[in-house]
Amino acid sequence: MPNQSIGAEKSRVIVIGAGIGGLTTGALLARRGYDVLMLDAAIVPGGCASTFKRRGFTFDVGATQVAGLEKGGIHHRIFTELDIDLPPATPCDPACAVYLPGESAPINVWRDPQKWRQERQKQFPGSEPFWKLLANLFQASWEFQGRDPVLPPRSMWDLLQLAKAVRPSTFITIPYTLFTVGDALRLCGLGGDRRLRTFLDLQLKLYSQVNAEETALLYAATALGVSQEPQGLYHLQGSMQVLSDRLAATLERDGGKLLMRHTVESIGVDGGKATGVVIRNQKTGEVWTETADHIVANVTAQDLVRLLGDKAPVGYKKRVSNLPTASGAFVVYLGVDASAIPSDCPPHLQFMYDADGPIGENNSLFVSVSHPGDGRAPEGKATIIASSFVDTEPWWQMNDYEGMKRRYTEDGISRLAQFFHLTPETIIHQEAATPLTFARFTARNRGIVGGIGQRLSTFGPFGFANRTPINGLWLVGDSTHPGEGTAGVSYSALTVVRQIDNS
Ligand SMILES: Cc1cc2nc3c(=O)[nH]c(=O)nc-3n(C[C@H](O)[C@H](O)[C@H](O)COP(=O)(O)OP(=O)(O)OC[C@H]3O[C@@H](n4cnc5c(N)ncnc54)[C@H](O)[C@@H]3O)c2cc1C
Known part of the structure; x- marks a missing residue:
């Protein structure tokens, strides 16, 4: 239940950035009764999931396919809470047609699980133990994620949410927490299967930023598993922009304010607590400070450190500067x-x-x-x-x-x-x-995209938390668990909203 009781003064939240992460956070908070001010430097909302138009064509800037639209999927859950319709979409089948070097026929990642099993048995004979392991881990991880764990936990409340999401079925994932996909291939006797490895490298790079040897196995199980029914990847009717536009309209419907072409230049901190932001109106050049109870930064971890300047905690700054190159x-x-x-x-x-x-x-x-x-x-x-x-x-x-x-x-x-x-x-x-x-x-x-990569050192329990070391300052988006993609950043947004609601 929201902490905003009727008659009480609304807590004020500033959201820096109207990407899918920021928009989802802002729309949910406004719906739950918070006073939300959202600022974005760009001309249109949506960030990497926005669009631009040229000569009658509409181009998706970055993201072109969406997971989590099915019933129970993260976008579906969020749109249900916001009481708005999901944009119309068609499932992608195949989710992807993958052409390996020198091959003229593709490996089709079919949506139908039976068809996909037949395809991979034909394409990668003897690899079924590996896929079975992935399927088991996916099932357990998917159910776990659906119970809204907070990862990585940074407070007693976070830890409680994490504990509440664990079931006996979750325990099958624990021995694999420190496994990469490369380790799992070797475990299944497939370490030398170059064709399978090339296919996995290609697909995983799309989701995890890194190849099979480096990608955390539990992340890979989910990233590769969502392409099949009852989940799936979807192509939105219209363009990717419809997702952002609906979230922005909902934010404003519920009393929130979105200012485009407004850049946040710095975040103020006093006594370990975030106090406000310095904003520049790009059209007029006007610069001023806004204060808030909470500040949600829908930016990369590197940009968060930049916005904090000399107020960035030393350990946090060091952790960010030690991240592998994105x-x-x-x-x-x-x-x-x-x-x-x-x-x-x-x-x-x-x-x-x-x-x-x-x-x-x-x-x-x-x-x-x-x-x-x-x-x-x-x-x-x-x-x-x-x-x-x-x-x-x-x-x-x-x-x-x-x-x-x-x-x-x-x-x-x-x-x-x-x-x-x-x-x-x-x-x-x-x-x-x-x-x-x-x-x-x-x-x-620096134009880095897609988050911080899902290596063991930056995945799940070892990843960047939404809760920062500064009180009242939250990080949302693809630098945080569970990683990149519109579905990933929406989970991240839901977590921040629950944390703010319980703070
Ligand atoms: C080429 C490419 C292809 C992709 N394909 C897919 C795909 O098919 N499916 C999928 O799900 N994902 C895909 N992704 C990833 C996905 O687009 C992103 O992970 C996701 O959209 C990131 O959302 P976000 O909210 O974290 O951040 P962003 O989209 O980066 O949004 C951040 C917003 O904050 C604003 N902002 C930042 N700093 C400030 C500031 N100081 N002041 C004011 N505003 C600020 C920016 O203008 C921006 O609008 C792709 C990405 C790329 C680049």
Whole structure:
């Protein structure tokens, strides 16, 4: 039950950032009776899950597929509490078609569990013990996460929530807490199966930022398990923006205020307690301070330290600066004639290439393709969005930034042309985003995207907590448990809301 009793003065909460994490936090708090002020530096809300329009096309900036829309899924739960409808969506089936180097037929990650079992038995003979282990761990982890544990715990209340989420079935996960996917492959006698390893490296990098050797097994079990029924990955009708727009409208319906093009420049701290924020209105240049009972930062852990300046606790600052280097993204956005798209093209594809080239350190592309009538392209046209992981630093050090961007774009398009019919006649619009673009439009430190990675050292009990060492200051978003993605950051938001409600 909310702590805001009728007649009592509402606690004031400032939310820095209107990404899915911030919007979900703000909308839930406003619904529960808090006085919410949300500030975002960008022009439209949604952060990495927002969109932009060009020549009749609507492009999803980053996120293109959503988990957690099914009954009981995290977006479903949150939209139910907010008493609003979920945006219409279609399940992705296959969730992804994965093309390994030199192969012309894909590995289809089907939504139907039976069909996916048959596919993987055909593709990776002898690997069933590994998949069975994953399925068992997924079942237990999914049920555990559904009981809203607080991870990592930082107070007695957090610890109690964690204890309450544990059931006898949870214990089967405990021996695997310190296992990586690489360890599990070796345990199942599959350490030398290079094809399976390549497939897992590709898929896991999308969710965990790191390859199979480094990804925490319990995280992988969930990330790989959500593609199948009764869960699933979904393609939103309209665009990704509908998710943010509905949350923003709900925030305002319930009395919250969202100010776009307002940047938070610093967070004030006094006596170990967060007191307020310094805000700059980008249009007028006006700078002022707002105070609040709670401040929720929907930013990266690195940006939180920057906003705290010399008020950042030494240990926290050190922990953040010791984090392994995070990835950036290079993304090519194409508006094309529908004739560029092969018939029966799945909504999501992943390609890995043999030859070396500039398109990202693991030489792969994750591709999302619009459907006729899904709101992203005019009739007879389509969008293709292809992203790859990149090291951010060369982009900041580069003298010839435009030249590097052009080379990456050309290389990306020439690789996509091995599958799509891409010619000067079929490409109507093209543009690209680099780490500098993400830094500028999503205000993320150095343009890093996708959170802090799900290695053993940064996963679950060892990850970044929503509760910071500063009283009344909360971190929400993909730097915190349970990691990246719109579903992950929504869990993170729900946790912060429950913590504030019980503080
Ligand atoms: C290329 C790419 C593809 C992806 N694909 C998928 C996918 O298919 N499915 C999926 O679920 N996830 C995907 N993701 C990940 C997903 O988009 C993110 O994990 C998630 O959207 C992050 O949400 P967030 O709320 O944590 O932060 P963000 O989206 O980064 O939002 C933070 C917001 O805070 C604002 N802000 C930051 N600092 C300040 C400040 N000082 N003052 C004011 N405002 C500030 C920013 O402008 C931004 O709007 C993808 C990401 C990328 C980059």
